[in-house]
Amino acid sequence: MTFLSLTEQDREQMLETIGVDSIDELFEQIPVGVRLGRALELEPALSEPELVAHLNELASRNIDTGREVSFLGAGIYDHYVPAVVDAVLARGEFLTAYTPYQPEMSQGVLQAIFEYQTAICELTGMDVSNASGYDGTTVAADACYLARQATGRSKVVLTESLNPQVRQVVKTYAPGFGLDVVEVPHRDGTTDPDELRAAAGEAACVIFQQPNFFGCLEPAPDLAAAANDAGALPVAHVDPVSLGVLEAPGVYGCALAIGEGQSAGNYQSYGGPHYGFLAARSEFIRRMPGRISGETVDSEGRRGFVLTLQTREQHIRREKATSNITTNQTLLALAGLVHLSWLGPQGLRELGETCLALSRYAKERLSEAGLELVFPEKATFKEFAVRVGRPAKDAISDARAAGIHPGYALGRDYAGLDDALLVAVTEKRTTAEIDSLVEVLAA
Amino acid sequence: MKLVYEKSRPGRRASSLPRPEVPAAEVPEELRRASPPRLPEISEPELVRHFTALADRTFGVDTGFYPLGSCTMKHNPRVNERVVNLPGFRDLHPLQEEDASQGALELMWRLQEILAEIVGLPAVSLQPAAGSQGELTGLLLMRAYFADRGEGDQRREIVIPDTAHGTNPASVTMAGYKLVDVKTDPRGNVDVDDLRGKVGPQTAGLMLTNPSTLGLFDEGIEEITRIFHEAGALMYYDGANLNAICGISRPGDFGFDIVHFNLHKTFSQPHGGGGPGGGPIAVRERLEPYLPVPAVVREGEAFRLDYGRPKTIGKVRGFCGPFGVFVRSYAYIRSYGPALREMSEVAVLNANYLLARLKDTYEAPFDRLCMHEFVLSGRKLKREHGVTTLDVAKRLMDYGFHPPTIYFPLIVPEALMIEPTETEAKETLDAFADAMLTIAREAAGQPELLKEAPHVRPVKRLDEVRAAKQPVVRYRFEQHEDPQGAGEPRQLEAQKGA
Numbered sequence: 048m049t050f051l052s053l054t055e056q057d058r059e060q061m062l063e064t065i066g067v068d069s070i071d072e073l074f075e076q077i078p079v080g081v082r083l084g085r086a087l088e089l090e091p092a093l094s095e096p097e098l099v100a101h102l103n104e105l106a107s108r109n110i111d112t113g114r115e116v117s118f119l120g121a122g123i124y125d126h127y128v129p130a131v132v133d134a135v136l137a138r139g140e141f142l143t144a145y146t147p148y149q150p151e152m153s154q155g156v157l158q159a160i161f162e163y164q165t166a167i168c169e170l171t172g173m174d175v176s177n178a179s180g181y182d183g184t185t186v187a188a189d190a191c192y193l194a195r196q197a198t199g200r201s202k203v204v205l206t207e208s209l210n211p212q213v214r215q216v217v218k219t220y221a222p223g224f225g226l227d228v229v230e231v232p233h234r235d236g237t238t239d240p241d242e243l244r245a246a247a248g249e250a251a252c253v254i255f256q257q258p259n260f261f262g263c264l265e266p267a268p269d270l271a272a273a274a275n276d277a278g279a280l281p282v283a284h285v286d287p288v289s290l291g292v293l294e295a296p297g298v299y300g301c302a303l304a305i306g307e308g309q310s311a312g313n314y315q316s317y318g319g320p321h322y323g324f325l326a327a328r329s330e331f332i333r334r335m336p337g338r339i340s341g342e343t344v345d346s347e348g349r350r351g352f353v354l355t356l357q358t359r360e361q362h363i364r365r366e367k368a369t370s371n372i373t374t375n376q377t378l379l380a381l382a383g384l385v386h387l388s389w390l391g392p393q394g395l396r397e398l399g400e401t402c403l404a405l406s407r408y409a410k411e412r413l414s415e416a417g418l419e420l421v422f423p424e425k426a427t428f429k430e431f432a433v434r435v436g437r438p439a440k441d442a443i444s445d446a447r448a449a450g451i452h453p454g455y456a457l458g459r460d461y462a463g464l465d466d467a468l469l470v471a472v473t474e475k476r477t478t479a480e481i482d483s484l485v486e487v488l489a490a
Numbered sequence: 491m492k493l494v495y496e497k498s499r500p501g502r503r504a505s506s507l508p509r510p511e512v513p514a515a516e517v518p519e520e521l522r523r524a525s526p527p528r529l530p531e532i533s534e535p536e537l538v539r540h541f542t543a544l545a546d547r548t549f550g551v552d553t554g555f556y557p558l559g560s561c562t563m564k565h566n567p568r569v570n571e572r573v574v575n576l577p578g579f580r581d582l583h584p585l586q587e588e589d590a591s592q593g594a595l596e597l598m599w600r601l602q603e604i605l606a607e608i609v610g611l612p613a614v615s616l617q618p619a620a621g622s623q624g625e626l627t628g629l630l631l632m633r634a635y636f637a638d639r640g641e642g643d644q645r646r647e648i649v650i651p652d653t654a655h656g657t658n659p660a661s662v663t664m665a666g667y668k669l670v671d672v673k674t675d676p677r678g679n680v681d682v683d684d685l686r687g688k689v690g691p692q693t694a695g696l697m698l699t700n701p702s703t704l705g706l707f708d709e710g711i712e713e714i715t716r717i718f719h720e721a722g723a724l725m726y727y728d729g730a731n732l733n734a735i736c737g738i739s740r741p742g743d744f745g746f747d748i749v750h751f752n753l754h755k756t757f758s759q760p761h762g763g764g765g766p767g768g769g770p771i772a773v774r775e776r777l778e779p780y781l782p783v784p785a786v787v788r789e790g791e792a793f794r795l796d797y798g799r800p801k802t803i804g805k806v807r808g809f810c811g812p813f814g815v816f817v818r819s820y821a822y823i824r825s826y827g828p829a830l831r832e833m834s835e836v837a838v839l840n841a842n843y844l845l846a847r848l849k850d851t852y853e854a855p856f857d858r859l860c861m862h863e864f865v866l867s868g869r870k871l872k873r874e875h876g877v878t879t880l881d882v883a884k885r886l887m888d889y890g891f892h893p894p895t896i897y898f899p900l901i902v903p904e905a906l907m908i909e910p911t912e913t914e915a916k917e918t919l920d921a922f923a924d925a926m927l928t929i930a931r932e933a934a935g936q937p938e939l940l941k942e943a944p945h946v947r948p949v950k951r952l953d954e955v956r957a958a959k960q961p962v963v964r965y966r967f968e969q970h971e972d973p974q975g976a977g978e979p980r981q982l983e984a985q986k987g988a
């Protein structure tokens with residue numbers, strides 16, 4: 048099956064207009080020595096029904112969260128995605144447009160980005176947001192680059208309780224940025240502000256996560272203050288759906304707020320595509336990476352929106368740009384905007400309260416059943432760590448045999464936690480499902 | 491049109507959520523949110539109308555012809571949307587155990603094999619999220635490779651032609667390398683004499699787009715390869731223009747060591763108003779040890795994720811990359827099979843047809859056949875009638891077309907970069923060519939028609955200078971000032987597109 052529109056007759060007429068005899072002649076500019084000279088070795092073409100059957104077969108060999116009760120989180124969550132999100136994303140105008148370079152053609156996308164930026168600023172307490180980054184890991188690298196340019200310092204500090212993949216991405220980018228990376232260990236599941244303050248001397252920024260990778264609530268205002276004391280920019284990596292119940296990073300003194308947007312409006316999709324968000328205080332507006340939509344007027348005084356502050360960007364500034372990002376994640380960010388609009392402030396708070404209440408219920412039931420919480424003294428949001436009294440991977444296979452995925456094996460990233468599971472409880476889980484989890488883990 | 495926030499009314503909502511019968515849990519007071527975020531309070535009917543109205547004010551490939559050069563705005567098959575939404579893909583957690591994600595792993599493995607065959611390089615990482623991230627990943631691979639050979643301090647320079655996309659130089663800086671620019675010769679190829687003087691033991695590599703952003707295949711590619719290989723440097727291929735050469739020529743066969751793909755261009759991931767994209771990279775054997783982790787590998791009949799790469803540069807993105815993009819691109823390639831060659835042939839045919847129809851009226855800076863796109867100059871219209879390329883672009887909107895990329899590549903004055911793609915019908919190409927020719931006549935007879943264009947869009951020209959000078963980048967609720975006054979529509983004659 049191809050998606051071409053030319054008939055044989057069209058082709059002949061077109062070749063005649065061009066003044067060549069064959070399509071091959073069009074390719075004569077390619078030196079003979081570098082032509083392939085054979086057909087690509089690819090499997091034969093599929094018709095549409097055959098293609099659907101083939102992909103159905105592949106999909107059927109995955110156990111999705113509709114086929115297993117899932118307590119897996121660790122950065123990607125099984126939250127509910129409302130039907131209006133699907134409806135909006137199916138609109139061909141949004142789906143098949145590109146970056147709104149020509150604002151008169153793209154007022155809808157530009158306004159949606161402006162509304163998205165506003166939603167992210169409201170959630171995080173910041174003044175400016177970009178139109179999206181790739182995901183929750185790359186925005187952390189973006190924040191480091193911004194901080195390096197803004198402070199002239201060449202070290203960044205990451206907390207050990209920050210998502211391991213986020214840390215790994217920052218470390219991958221760091222040599223190119225000329226940055227050293229220092230990590231501050233956790234103390235019983237959270238970060239000690241004094242230790243952070245000591246490490247933050249001469250640092251460009253400090254990145255911590257709230258709630259952190261273990262699900263624990265960090266003393267975030269104290270961590271931000273510790274960074275500020277050392278002249279390092281405090282950067283909070285936050286979960287958007289927690290921000291109806293947890294304080295906004297802008298309120299407690301952060302310079303930037305970043306995060307993985309998937310919780311708000313995106314399906315799990317085996318890890319992507321999702322969107323990363325990056326928001327900052329206004330003083331950093333001209334150092335932001337990526338697209339930004341701004342308000343202006345047209346020649347008749349009507350409000351309209353354009354891509355703005357473009358002299359930051361690669362297509363104008365080239366090697367002096369604040370980032371190389373071009374294609375971003377606008378469609379996924381649009382899903383985020385629709386989801387957040389569907390929730391509203393009341394829905395967002397209820398969602399947070401439900402996650403809090405259900406995960407507390409799960410913690411209590413597991414404790415009653417004799418399991419030990421890894422960090423029992425620490426407050427959590429929707430995720431927590433629990434010891435299962437044997438290698439976590441064994442607990443996972445037993446639970447899965449009973450149709451439950453009980454969570455993520457923390458020993459994959461942290462020494463000494465081979466018997467610990469990271470359990471995520473979203474608003475989609477029921478008390479009955481939690482009871483079954485307790486039953487299989489206690490067995 | 492009102493913002494969603496301006497439609498908000500206290501007490502309205504669209505959402506309904508489960509409220510389980512369990513005791514409430516509180517956040518410790520010092521961490522608790524003091525005042526709620528001002529998200530819109532809106533009912534579902536109002537919400538749907540709002541976003542429908544925004545969609546109506548947006549032009550996509552579904553709406554009409556979108557010849558945005560360097561962006562490959564082809565049709566996005568709807569079957570791809572169907573398969574990406576199968577629950578087995580859509581609702582799969584990325585940390586699901588390997589035995590319970592065999593379908594996803596197999597799909598990625600198959601896509602890797604296909605991409606390797608298309609560019610003629612053996613090892614693929616699907617992880618980078620877009621072309622520019624593929625570039626940065628490729629440059630970090632070069633760093634790791636030369637560091638390993640003890641040449642890290644010696645090889646500090648990356649050579650890039652002056653036609654390159656802005657992401658190339660931006661990626662060079664982010665990778666900590668030094669940029670060296672090389673000129674373009676009068677036929678639109680890399681100036682090989684200039685190049686010779688700039689490549690040596692200090693060179694880490696070349697970044698090249700081929701066909702170039704001029705839409706021309708570099709006729710001296712074999713000589714360029716020789717120069718870099720003799721210098722012991724690596725060659726990076728920016729695959730943004732791969733739509734021209736699938737099944738016809740392979741960068742791996744003509745000497746490139748690292749290639750990135752833009753799955754959202756060549757392989758039809760919808761562009762989504764700016765993204766998502768996918769930027770996998772393919773590399774030669776000697777670079778494979780440095781690729782990001784995890785790798786997707788096959789063992790007998792099973793597939794698994796391999797983290798065992800001691801020399802890896804690490805990770806550039808979460809998990810295995812943008813999986814949903816892989817599903818769509820895999821489906822797209824399986825639809826074509828070996829007929830991908832025909833896809834490229836028709837892309838090149840369509841471009842040459844438009845070029846033939848337009849080159850006597852607009853100036854073609856190079857008198858050659860083109861590949862999948864071409865660049866015209868509006869210089870003559872400007873000189874003779876004072877009409878700019880920006881004016882031509884805005885006037886095209888009145889004829890129902892999305893403008894091409896303009897003011898890029900930078901070496902062509904008043905550039906119009908036109909990429910029709912293979913999916914367009916001849917009637918569409920003719921209608922566009924007719925509009926371009928009409929506009930050239932209008933420029934002579936009624937230039938104000940162009941200068942005041944567009945006439946039929948929801949807004950007229952917008953004041954870009956004001957937007958940048960007094961940035962308003964979020965709604966400010968009670969404090970938000972209505973933008974006042976008829977702005978002089980000061981627009982930037984700068985790159986729009988690509």
Ligand SMILES: Cc1ncc(COP(=O)(O)O)c(C=O)c1O
Binds near residue numbers: 655657728752768
């Ligand atoms: C020639 C060229 N190189 C690189 C890129 C960057 O790719 P991406 O937008 O996927 O990051 C683009 C397009 O944007 C391009 O046209």
